[in-house]
Amino acid sequence: MPSSDVVDWLQNLNALVGGLFLLVSFGLVAIRQVQGCVRLFVALSTLLGLSAFLLSAIDHNWHLAVIGIVDVTTKAVVIPLLIRRALRDEVYTRREITQVLNIPTALLIALLLAIAAFVLARPLLAFGEGPAIAVNLPIGLAGILIGGLTAAVRREAVPLFLGLLAMENSSFFAGIAVAPEMPLIAEVSIAFDVLILVFIVGVLTRTVQERIGTTDVGTLATLSETRPT
Amino acid sequence: MTLILIPLLPLLAALLSLLPAGKRFAPAVTLAAMLGGLALAGVAASRVLAAQQWVAITGWVELDGLSALVLLLVAFLNVTAALFSWGYMGAHVEPQRLRSYYAHFNLFAFSLLLVPVLAEPALVWIAIEFTAVFSVLLVAFDDTKAALEAAWKYIALMFMGAAIALLGFFILFWAQQKAGGGHYSWNGLSAISPGLPPTLVLSAFLLILVGFGVKVGFVPLHTWLPDAHSQAPAPVCALLSGVKTTNALYVILRLAELLPSDRAAGWMQAVGLTSAGVAAILLLQVRDYKRLFAYSTVEHMGIIFVAAGLGTGGLYGAMLQMLAHSLTKSFCFLAAGAALFVLGTRDIASVRGLLRQSPIAGSALLLAGLAIGGAPPFAVFLSEFSIFRAGLEQAHFLVTGLLVAFVVVAFSGILLHINRIVLGTPLPATTGPGRVHLPRACVLALMVAAVPVLVFGLYQPGPLQTLLRLAASTLTPVSPR
Numbered sequence: 001m002p003s004s005d006v007v008d009w010l011q012n013l014n015a016l017v018g019g020l021f022l023l024v025s026f027g028l029v030a031i032r033q034v035q036g037c038v039r040l041f042v043a044l045s046t047l048l049g050l051s052a053f054l055l056s057a058i059d060h061n062w063h064l065a066v067i068g069i070v071d072v073t074t075k076a077v078v079i080p081l082l083i084r085r086a087l088r089d090e091v092y093t094r095r096e097i098t099q100v101l102n103i104p105t106a107l108l109i110a111l112l113l114a115i116a117a118f119v120l121a122r123p124l125l126a127f128g129e130g131p132a133i134a135v136n137l138p139i140g141l142a143g144i145l146i147g148g149l150t151a152a153v154r155r156e157a158v159p160l161f162l163g164l165l166a167m168e169n170s171s172f173f174a175g176i177a178v179a180p181e182m183p184l185i186a187e188v189s190i191a192f193d194v195l196i197l198v199f200i201v202g203v204l205t206r207t208v209q210e211r212i213g214t215t216d217v218g219t220l221a222t223l224s225e226t227r228p229t
Numbered sequence: 230m231t232l233i234l235i236p237l238l239p240l241l242a243a244l245l246s247l248l249p250a251g252k253r254f255a256p257a258v259t260l261a262a263m264l265g266g267l268a269l270a271g272v273a274a275s276r277v278l279a280a281q282q283w284v285a286i287t288g289w290v291e292l293d294g295l296s297a298l299v300l301l302l303v304a305f306l307n308v309t310a311a312l313f314s315w316g317y318m319g320a321h322v323e324p325q326r327l328r329s330y331y332a333h334f335n336l337f338a339f340s341l342l343l344v345p346v347l348a349e350p351a352l353v354w355i356a357i358e359f360t361a362v363f364s365v366l367l368v369a370f371d372d373t374k375a376a377l378e379a380a381w382k383y384i385a386l387m388f389m390g391a392a393i394a395l396l397g398f399f400i401l402f403w404a405q406q407k408a409g410g411g412h413y414s415w416n417g418l419s420a421i422s423p424g425l426p427p428t429l430v431l432s433a434f435l436l437i438l439v440g441f442g443v444k445v446g447f448v449p450l451h452t453w454l455p456d457a458h459s460q461a462p463a464p465v466c467a468l469l470s471g472v473k474t475t476n477a478l479y480v481i482l483r484l485a486e487l488l489p490s491d492r493a494a495g496w497m498q499a500v501g502l503t504s505a506g507v508a509a510i511l512l513l514q515v516r517d518y519k520r521l522f523a524y525s526t527v528e529h530m531g532i533i534f535v536a537a538g539l540g541t542g543g544l545y546g547a548m549l550q551m552l553a554h555s556l557t558k559s560f561c562f563l564a565a566g567a568a569l570f571v572l573g574t575r576d577i578a579s580v581r582g583l584l585r586q587s588p589i590a591g592s593a594l595l596l597a598g599l600a601i602g603g604a605p606p607f608a609v610f611l612s613e614f615s616i617f618r619a620g621l622e623q624a625h626f627l628v629t630g631l632l633v634a635f636v637v638v639a640f641s642g643i644l645l646h647i648n649r650i651v652l653g654t655p656l657p658a659t660t661g662p663g664r665v666h667l668p669r670a671c672v673l674a675l676m677v678a679a680v681p682v683l684v685f686g687l688y689q690p691g692p693l694q695t696l697l698r699l700a701a702s703t704l705t706p707v708s709p710r
Contacts, residue, residue, distance in 0.1 A: 123428055124400070124428065124429065124432055127403070127407060127426060127428070140396065144392065144393060144396060147392070148389060161385070164385060164389055164392060167389060167392035168388070168391070168392040168395065170392075170396075171392050171393070171395040171396040171399065172395075174396055174399060175396065175399035178399050178400060178402075179400075179402040179403050181402075182351060182399065182402050182413075183349070186349065186351035186352055186355070187351075189352065189355050190354070190355060193355050193358050196359075196362055197388060200365055200366060201365075201384060203366065204365060204366065204377070204381065204384065207369065207377060208377050208381065211372070211374060212374060212377070217381050220374070220377065220378035220382070221378070222374070222375060223382075223455075223459065225511075225514055225515055225517075225520070226516060227516045227579075
């Protein structure tokens with residue numbers, strides 16, 4: 001066990017990482033360029049990895065270190081690479097993204113969601129010992145809600161999907177604190193599963209682009225109770 | 230070993246069906262793998278009947294009454310879907326795309342079989358996630374704008390649900406650690422369920438109810454369901470509606486069992502009734518017969534969830550309904566596929582007298598409509614009846630009354646639309662080339678799929694009843710709290 005001073009310091013550092021995680025989640029709602037979205041997602045994944053390393057150092061839990069490594073390689077390196085490969089022009093050439101809501105409104109809703117997350121997480125915190133859960137659980141929950149909001153207000157395929165991936169990241173952010181002993185095979189397979197998912201969604205998005213000439217999936221809203229053609 | 234082999238067969242078939250080896254190779258390999266899977270699932274189920282459960286790898290790969298029932302359903306529906314695909318997809322898809330179809334079909338079948346076989350909740354999350362990931366490109370297979378829209382909506386909602394449910398599984402693990410640990414598996418959790426902190430389990434349950442509720446199609450999270458089902462090829466719909474939704478419901482039911490019964494029941498009845506009611510009303514206004522069956526799936530998922538929330542008495546009915554719905558609904562979508570093959574349109578208003586154009590497709594669709602609506606003497610009638618009886622016995626008069634009303638509305642809605650399509654004289658504009666002959670494999674698949682729909686309403690073999698009872702007892706809380 002490291003001396004309590006060091007532990008305190010690491011805990012504070014983890015709280016800082018948590019704060020940054022929440023900030024980046026907000027950024028993902030607000031940012032206007034596709035490429036910026038990808039960069040913020042890389043930042044989000046790196047912060048998740050950092051938190052895993054910090055918690056691993058505090059608890060002497062090598063599981064979490066492995067999870068941190070797997071997370072950073074898949075989500076901060078491979079997935080952005082896949083996205084950039086699959087949708088080169090979409091990511092690099094364009095422009096400001098259209099949103100369903102304007103940015104101040106979206107940010108305001110995100111703020112309300114974050115407050116709601118902290119309120120909702122309170123009854124659960126009674127079961128946690130140590131400050132790690134108190135940081136990671138509410139922030140993870142807030143990240144899930146804000147990620148959902150991001151996906152809901154975006155019309156472009158890449159930012160929309162990054163919102164969903166941010167939700168998954170946030171689940172993990174809470175997960176590494178509440179269930180650090182989770183069998184490693186499960187956690188690693190989850191990362192693997194997300195990789196396959198990104199690959200498949202890449203294929204789908206490219207098909208959409210070829211068919212319809214845009215990745216503005218917000219225009220895909222024709223199916224309803226009308227006469228089929 | 231056998232248990233692990235069951236999902237591995239389609240995985241092998243997925244690789245083999247990519248080989249460029251003649252038009253019949255991929256469908257034949259697929260069908261062989263599915264038949265092998267069904268045989269092995271039968272063996273596994275009989276072992277579960279003999280010994281209550283079958284543990285292949287403790288804490289990881291296990292089978293009990295409930296999962297054996299689901300496994301058997303998946304394995305059977307895989308066979309009929311593969312057989313139907315042989316005729317349906319073979320008729321108008323070029324060889325290269327056909328190989329890609331079968332590769333994805335096998336991967337989808339693999340993931341569906343994986344869900345009941347696995348016992349570790351986090352791995353089950355992955356398996357459920359696989360069922361979505363491997364079926365997206367099947368939903369998009371028609372490659373039209375509408376199909377792409379359906380597929381995009383489908384995967385976005387599926388993944389959103391999965392991300393929410395994931396936190397639920399983390400919290401579930403946390404709850405188990407608090408209660409003293411042991412194997413993180415369905416059995417391990419069930420054994421210590423009285424000691425699990427209720428607040429944590431309830432949070433996990435609610436997160437997973439929302440997350441996987443998307444996959445089950447509970448209202449208001451059902452929006453992907455009619456879209457995906459109107460666009461995906463018919464055999465894929467048969468699996469999506471027949472077992473993919475059931476798989477997700479199976480996981481939610483496992484979670485509900487861990488809660489103190491009075492806490493779960495209210496949620497289950499409220500969510501289930503909302504789904505059944507809204508879907509029954511939405512059924513009335515559809516214009517597309519594949520969407521009709523899709524809404525009926527939402528309705529039935531609601532009914533099963535209500536039944537499971539009625540306490541011990543309702544569980545047997547819920548299991549029977551799960552069985553009846555899966556078998557009947559997959560038959561419905563195969564019949565809808567046959568109708569689409571003959572008619573070339575999914576529009577209800579522009580079709581009359583299908584029975585004259587194709588007696589087989591017409592009678593199959595009529596049979597499907599009657600069976601899924603819950604007319605006697607089909608299996609759904611029997612299961613719905615036993616649910617109503619359980620509801621009245623437990624003095625849930627309001628819930629049962631509403632349920633009966635919704636079932637009646639849905640029945641009339643389905644029959645109204647199906648009658649229009651099947652009976653009457655064909656409209657002059659759509660008569661087209663006269664009689665269309667269905668491919669032989671499709672007819673055979675329809676016949677095989679119809680057998681349990683017809684038989685189980687009148688007679689259920691002894692072992693099946695035992696399995697249903699065993700499945701219901703799996704979901705009964707270990708000890709009252």
